[in-house]
Amino acid sequence: MAAWILGVSGGIGSGKTAATDYFQTLGITVVDADIVAREVVAVGEPALDEIAAHFGSHVINPDGTLHRAALRDIVFADTAQRQALEAITHPAIRQRLQAQCLAATSAYAILASPLLWESGQAALAQRTLLVDVSEATQLQRASQRDGVTEANIRAIMAAQWTRQQRHDQANDIIINEGSLAELHQQIDALHAEYLTWRP
Template sequence: MASWILGITGGIGSGKTAATDYLHSLGITIVDADVVSREIVAPGQPALTAIHQYFGDEALLENGQLNRPWLRQRVFSDPEQRLALEAITHPAIREGLRQQLQAATSPYAVLASPLLWESGQVNFVQRTLLIDVSEATQMLRASQRDGVSAEQIKAIMQAQWSRGQRLARADDIVSNEGSVADLQRQLDTLHQQYLELASA
């Protein structure tokens, strides 16, 4: 496993991907929990079989892929169903993350996860960086990007830690209310600090 791992998190629409894309351009390995969460529910994967068994045929599309819109609506309107889904997916995601972090060869590695604290994935990392925006900005960006209804965005936000909880727990905080250049300037400074911490 990479000897020094930074956890990057932020709520929906905060701009985590803009941050990780930039660090990747600086030569840093990015392990993305969202990507791993898609990989573990690909056809033929044990997690998809378990989801199908628990949620029934509606959980799959005709081509055998996961029916994401249906499942998202189902679990974000029913906390019990969400916990059932997480019980299936979280252990598989954790193992996928562990394998990818083990293979990382950059000076430090990044674990990007919207549920860094909630899922316990924070246990993989030495330090945490929060990409922070106001809740109004989250709503605006998420609706523009994903075409998801305001109700669904609110449900996703409620399932994640609040902004206040994240601000209280993060080691480092970057504000992403400004331009991309502004975000990158803040990341440049932190990147140098992380290189020093990783080499120490």
């Protein structure tokens, strides 16, 4: 069992995945909240049935899977609907995240989540790391990577905490405006510290 859990977060386009990918090469188990979020709404999961009951059959594809685009359009346009979705999915996600982190056998485990603080998942971690970039960099990287419109990216950014809110909560911060090598250098320094750190 891992000695402790590090929560890692960052806004869209911040390079959070690039950071956690590198932690994995260092032998650290990464539990990804985005992957778990997809697992809990898979066919046969109770959360999918609850989503269909609340939002209607038009958010379900003919093959029974979740119609993500239809649901995304609803929840990003209406805060109350987003909160309704979170009330359905967050408890299931949290339970699965905790189980997977506890099952980790690396020196420490990483809980990677874009909504680490907003969702309350930070409570599962003993320390938090923010991967941070400017809003201009977020827009540039996210539009290149995902092929989504600037309006969609801004909607996602608006649904996430502000940079200042995340800065205020994070124990450690990586500024990821440079090269991949510079990102890895910052992670190497933190990893050396994390190997000896105990809550």
